Amino acid sequence: MRKTLYIIGLSMAVFSCTSQQNAKKKQYIPKTPSVQPKTAVKTTSEKPKPKVTTEHGVEFFTTNIANPANNDNTASYGSIVSAKPAGYKVVKTYFPAIAQNFRQRYLILHYTALPDDKSITVLTQQAVSSHYLVNNTGDNQIYQLVDENKRAYHAGVSAWRADKNLNDTSIGIEIVNTGYITDASGKKIFAPFDDAQIKKVASLVKDIVSRYQIPATNILAHSDIAPTRKQDPGPLFPWKKLYDEYQIGMWYDEAQKQGFYDLATSTDFQSKYNDPAFIFNVQTQLQKFGYGLDLSGKWDDATKKTIEAFQYHFRPENYDGIMDAETYAVLQALVLKYSLK
C-alpha cells in the first residue's frame, strides 16, 4: 500500500504544477538618460530613508509604506535586486516611488503526498517547487527552497476571485504528508497531520502573513484555487484550529451559520434541489466567495468537485461533494462575512 501510495503521490506531484509558461508580462523599460545627473536624486516627500543592511553581499531594506485603509498589502521588508548597466549608476538610495507593492498577495498551503525524503527530492530536483517545505521529522527546522521574491511552481492552473495563475502572486508552503488512499467504496481516506508539524506551519504562516499583510481571504488551500484538479491539503488539515488559536485564515460565524441552517431546513430544501435556479444560486455563491466556477445551472463535475473542495476546507466532517443543508448554510455564512473583503 505504501509503495502504491508513493507512486500515486509522485505522479500527482510531478504533473500538478507544470503549466508555468503563461506568466510572461510586458515590462516597462525606462529610457537611458542622455545626461547623467550630477547630484543625487532628491525625493519629493519628506519620508525617512529606509534602513539598508547587507547580508552575504545582498542588500535588504526595512521600510513601511503600507496603507491598510486602502487594503494595500505593501510589506515592510525585502531584498533589493537592481540592474548594473555598463557605464551607468542605478540610484536607489531613496526608493522614491510610493506606487509599489509586493507581488506576494496569497499564501497557498499544500501537502506533498510523499514522505519526507521523497518530498525534498521532488521539490528541488523536478519541475515543481515551493517557497517552504515543512517536514515531519520532529525537529525545529523549516526548509526554504525558493526566495520569497521569486516564483515557485506550486499552484499550476489556478484561480481565486479575479486572479488567475497564482504562482505569480503567492507564496507556497508544502507540508509533508502522504495524502490519501481510496477505500473499496471509493471514499478518499486521508493521512492525519502531526501536531508539532501544524505548530510549525502556523508559526511560518503567521510570519509571512504579517510581513506582507496578506488578508484572511487570500490564505487558501491548493484545492480552493484548483478544485477540479487538487485535494490538498485535504479535510484533516485543521483550518478551524488555525483560525481559533492563531487567527489565521477564514472561518464562519457559528450563529450566522445556524440562522442559514434553520432557514434551509424549515423550507423544503430537498424539493428544489435539482431546480436549475437553485443550482445556479449555489454556483453564484461559490463564485462570489472566490471559487473559479462556471455558472451552468447543473450539478456538473466541476461543481461537485468545487463543493468537495469547499467541504475539505470548511465542513470537513463529510466531503461527498453534495451541497447538503449544512454545507449550504456554511457557504452562505462565509459569503456574508467575507464576500466584500
Ligand SMILES: [Zn+2]
Ligand atoms: Zn498542491
